[in-house]
Amino acid sequence: MQHSALWSLADLRQLEIAAAQRGIKLMQQAAQATVSWVEQAIARGARILVAAGPGNNGGDALVAALLLMQQGYQVDVLLPQQPVSTEAREALQALRQAGGLPLQQLSTDYPPPALLIDGLFGIGLNRPLDDFWCQLIRQLNRLACPTLALDCPSGLNAYTGQAPSACIKASHTLTFLCHKPGLFYAAGADHAGQVECAPLDYPAEMQPLAAGFLNQQDARMLQRKQDSHKGSHGTVSIVGGCPGMNGAVLLAGRAALAGGAGKVHVLSLDPRLVVDTTSPELMLHAAALPPCLPNCDVLAVGPGLGQSDHAVQWLQQAVDSPQPLVLDADALNLLATDSGLQNRLHLRKAATVITPHPAEAARLLACSTAAIQADRLQAAQQLSMALNAVVVLKGAGSLICAPNRPYYLNTSGGPALAAAGQGDVLTGLIAALLAQGMPALAASCLAVRAHGLAGDQYQQEAGGPIGLTASVTALRCSSILNQLIA
Template identity: 45%
Template sequence: MNPHELWHSTALRQLEQRHADHQPGLMVLAGSAIADWIMDHYTKQPIAVVAGPGNNGGDALIAAQQLQRAGWPIQVHRYGSCLHAELEKGLLITTTPTEPGAGILLDGLFGIGLHQAPRDEAADWIQCINLSGSTIIAIDVPSGLDSDTGHVPGAVVHAAQTLTLIGNKPGLHTGIGRDVAGNVHVLDLGVAANDTANYTLITRENVSWLPARAHASHKGSFGTAAVIGGGEGMVGAALLAGRAALHAGTGKVFVGLLDDTLAVDPQQPELMIRAASALSHQAEIDVFAIGPGLGQSDAALALVDHALVLPQPLILDADALNLVSSHLALQHQLKARPINSTILTPHPAEAARLLGSTTGEVQTNRIAAAEQLRDRYQCTVVLKGAGSIIAAPDAATAINGSGNGALAAAGQGDVLTGVIAALLAQGLNAYDAARLAVWAHGFAADQWRQHYPTGIGLTASDTLQLVRGVLNHRDFGIAV
């Protein structure tokens, strides 16, 4: 199956049922594929296999048998009553948790069926796994992770590698799932799916790239974007968004500031600085982005109110979202806009305000939160965070496959807004612009982190040139 396709556990269970009579059985195929992958990627060494009571444990036992036949030292730690006791024949079995010492630990404790916090004894086993000092390889999903949402309701295994079976899972790529899954490898077992996948994973291979520019081009060929924001003490946010729009290829960029003390950006004089109230009357503007550094003053409220009735594509970010969440009239105006003419870019707290929920509830099911916002306002939604979610009407909900914690810095959201505006101005539709912008922004940080492994100190300003390099299809070399 395509590794870019992401499958809900319910759909995977249905796939398993349709292939229940497959010979050899899916469990045999899974165990064999796991053993083969380990032998292909590691030298022979002791392996501690933790087998749970269900099918995940059965996969682990078959892998243990095959590795043992190949001469690998195997110790099986069985948790709970085993539904597949016949598979234990010939294996060294203990019913106590793993101890430190094994080179590799194979986590077959729980699979995709666990959607609640592991109980006390199981939580203790998970703690022992994490403290083992071994290289942890999880079967299907790290035990304790909700494979559908990326939520971790309790104890969870922290894996270095995850060998996910049949199809890729959304929970491995968003929320805490990105931290606990390690490197994800799809072992499809040769199972074909005739259904449409529930979600997609955004990678370099499936974004809509901008074409190379013709020689006979001019600045008007690549659109005009306007960024509105920059209240007192927050001008930098609007400037960052404007600079990002320039670096991402917009022909012309206006920046409309509430704080009118700045006449020119000395670091980016190409930006055309105006009073915020003046920009909305300029017909030449193709795309508006409102919110970076906007604040929530009466003047800011009036600007959002006016922006919502503009015919151009519109991006709402930061305080523009907060104003919408606190004013019912703005919500009605947002709903009245043409379908897919608006992009919302909330972080989890802003999404919670828009939904009338809590940040914790949003993070418990990030996909559902993004889709609720999409359905409520009939617009494209970018729910930012680890594994950003892009949801749009009449399109597959997508999870970003790039990015890392280096982006957890002030101004990075403003940069993303500017990049989205640039891609809209250059002709991409809202869904494709959001997907490419989110992936390129994240991949820029991934490249930077190759040189700065702990991820400390990537500023929003640093990201501008990196994103430009990514959009030009190059692995941007960074001087260290």
């Protein structure tokens, strides 16, 4: 079983139907997995509140409640509405036969339990909840206790990550069969807490094809021969740095060095940039007119580029160049205004990687940022097909998509990376990995993962997310890449 696989909702439902037809009791397995999780986290004898909804998610919760009672826990069951599915009704009958007396509502002074188990609504929810359920969820969120959501927090769309109304704020989510992408991005990133997957047991031939995977890209392709030199590891050229924005192109250049590129040229649209005293290894050039590139293996355009006529000319040459290309920032904003240039980009023979944040993606797709965030996966896949490029849609749960390939969902990183210049670092890092011979999709996955792990490492060491600068992140990425080689 591939625990990193991500399946579509339709395929997941088909698996559940096939399992039921074979008599495989997935509800019982999910409940047992819940009990195993509780036994690892909560002392036996503690009081647990189980909130069960009317569907199969509620059925999972009711079976778990019965098993927890049998294991010696004090279990209160909140059942606001009677079950509607056959399996959930059977679970309720078994609970009552064992002496369980579900509550229809909680008193306003209900004391916080040792744990709340949320089984109100599962992954099938794709609509806003009505006032009754919203008020109940707000009441449960006010309980000062850890919360374990079963499959996904109630109120959350497990595939888009949207919470159109009230949503359980879980400290932990135990999801079943496979991971769900919406647990990691948009509202899901703040409501799912720590996510674990219980894969359950079923015949291997029933497993669906993966629509995507959690990003677990390693760095083994970066292993080096002893007999190597700077030319063995590729040359990167980075174009950007209009007046007032030289820091962006320098950060990208430093990140390319930290990512292992043998040589890095920085071409600045501001002719005053002469030397980087922090990283004198960078070879600095004025980005002349007409555009003239140094000999290089990979070209990155965009950090601090600006939107001048000069910038447009450089972008046009970059799109027509034979090298692998990374586009970010103003290169994407300029691209969004020129459909002809987009067509040329689509026809490129060499690999292209673009790294938009949601607002840049919205400009490229001529829609609102809210529309991008409403379905991040669809937006990333649409961009990838339209531009024939690897797309890194940045943000919580960054997505990496290539045309006609499974997508990758990144789970490293967090608010420590929400600072100026971090996108420039990612651009330089991707360019460096491309220069060392990695394919575009793998290079993008590794760069995003390593960048996120650098943020996680800082947050763990600092005790919080505040204060990580892009300059420090670039240096940390070297250490992360070396660890991932192993």
